[in-house]
Amino acid sequence: MKRWVLGLVLALLIVAAPGFGVSAEEPLRVGLLAPLSGRLEAEGKEAKQVLELLVARINDSGGVLKQPLELVVEDDADDPRNAVAAARRLLGQKVIAVIGGYSSAITEAVQPLVDAVGVVQVSPASTAVPLTRQGYHRFFRVCSRDDHQAPVIVDAIGRSGARRVAVVHDESLYSRGLAVKAIQLLKQDAGREVAATTIVAGAEDYSEVLRALKAAQVDALLLTNYYSEVGKLLRQSRELGWTVPMFGTDATANPELVTISGIDAARGFCFSSMPLPRNLPALEAKRFLVDYQARYGKPLQSVFSLLAGDALQVVVFAIGKTGSSDSAAVAAYLHDGLKDFVGMSGQISFDPQGDREAPLYVNYCLDQGGAPQLMF
Structure with a gap:
């Protein structure tokens, strides 16, 4: 100290x-x-x-x-x-x-x-x-960087035992790039089925996409979108009666996520992030x-x-x-x-490209009150 x-x-x-x-x-x-x-x-x-x-x-x-x-x-x-x-x-x-x-x-x-x-x-x-x-x-x-983050959240998905994973992203530089890296890692497990779908950032209704994913019987979703979209996806999936495990990334590490989704829909949601303050x-x-x-x-x-x-x-x-x-x-x-x-x-410290050296990502899951708890 x-x-x-x-x-x-x-x-x-x-x-x-x-x-x-x-x-x-x-x-x-x-x-x-x-x-x-x-x-x-x-x-x-x-x-x-x-x-x-x-x-x-x-x-x-x-x-x-x-x-x-x-x-x-x-x-x-x-x-x-x-x-x-x-x-x-x-x-x-x-x-x-x-x-x-x-x-x-x-x-x-x-x-x-x-x-x-x-x-x-x-x-x-x-x-x-x-x-x-x-x-x-x-x-x-x-x-x-996202290539440091992707292995951490993919590890969390692996621990869940999910075998049919859908990756949801929008076309932004962050969301698409992180999705591509995560898909590459998810596919390294030959016994895992991996699919991808896109949404429009800023839209209000994602129920059609969620219905299609539910019909495909995926058993986990990885959402590489920002908290403003993921909150809606959580809320609308619950409204559809679908309680599939959902995982997110550091763009969801904001309490506004729970404000948008509601506590009931947010419980159990897990995401990767640098350690919270x-x-x-x-x-x-x-x-x-x-x-x-x-x-x-x-x-x-x-x-x-x-x-x-x-x-x-x-x-x-x-x-x-x-x-x-x-x-x-x-x-x-x-x-x-x-x-x-x-x-x-x-x-x-910075490397020659201007990136921060010694990256650190961890996983959080939201508890019964919607508060993030450090997992691993």
């Missing part, structure tokens, strides 16, 4: 100005690109709160390079066209880094624009594999969760919101270490100099 405290103190000492207080110089601006409206707004709003709290902490400790830190926020509405426009607005305000996006499709849409301007981008939640294979040297992510062992994470609840009157729910905080912290740490907010210097340090930075989610 002493290491966690020391890491935080050193980070603050490195970025803080000599003496106390923040000068009246022009602020350093960091942008947050997040879904503050639309189907994923719960994630975006919580990430915004996390960054507001961290920025206040940093400024109370002296700011960054004798300058105050300012958070600039834009709503991508989980729509690629809106995201590009929102990213342009952020870049027009001379942000030194962009934290975001949340969904992989949003990140994919804005990567070329952010890279062309020469700004560092750190995603807290975009897990699609191709994002770090496009040659964008200033792009990083503090989450893991309440399961993180770090002392600094535990302290931050206390501060967050004290400020906002509710517990922090999403691991991706916490990861947005870690994204900000690695950028600020790199600026302090290099003594510069120049994006080339910051990116070079994140690639080559950052080793085992002690973040709230654990140690953070």
Whole structure:
């Protein structure tokens, strides 16, 4: 625990100005690109709160390079066209880094624009594999990748004994890519039948798809969709009287899932995820969760919101270490100099592609009250 405290103190000492207080110089601006409206707004709003709290902490400790830190926020509405426009607005305000996006499709849409301007981008939640294979040297992510996640949820399906598995996905970069990888792994068991079907993200009624799957007598569903769709699938399957085991991925790791589905339909649903905030062992994470609840009157729910905080912290740490907010210097340090930075989610280092090293995924299942319980 002493290491966690020391890491935080050193980070603050490195970025803080000599003496106390923040000068009246022009602020350093960091942008947050997040879904503050639309189907994923719960994630975006919580990430915004996390960054507001961290920025206040940093400024109370002296700011960054004798300058105050300012958070600039834009709503991508989980729509690629809106995201590009929102990213342009952020870049027009001379942000030194962009934290975001949340969904992989949003990140994919804005990567070329952010890279062309020469700004560092750190995603807290975009897990699609191709994002770090496009040659964008200033792009990083503090989450893991879908090819690390797929084996974990496939293991959970295997433990269930299911032999006829249907994988449900939409055509988004995240959902489709994760489904493809999971199908490959599921088919490695020669005695298992695997089928796939697609749904339209944002639709209200999935009963026709569910009826077809029920008629096919599948004995497990893997849903690689976001919580906004999976909640409806859970609720509507129960309305049809179908209680087949269902499994999901980290895009369902949000309590809004149960709000949409209802507790009765959610019980027993299992999903893979990085450890949720309440399961993180770090002392600094535990302290931050206390501060967050004290400020906002509710517990922090999403691991991706916490990861947005870690994204900000690695950028600020790199600026302090290099003594510069120049994006080339910051990116070079994140690639080559950052080793085992002690973040709230654990140690953070990046590989040459900008991926977080040492990924960690676990499985959760929802209990009788709809609360996620760590399984394995």
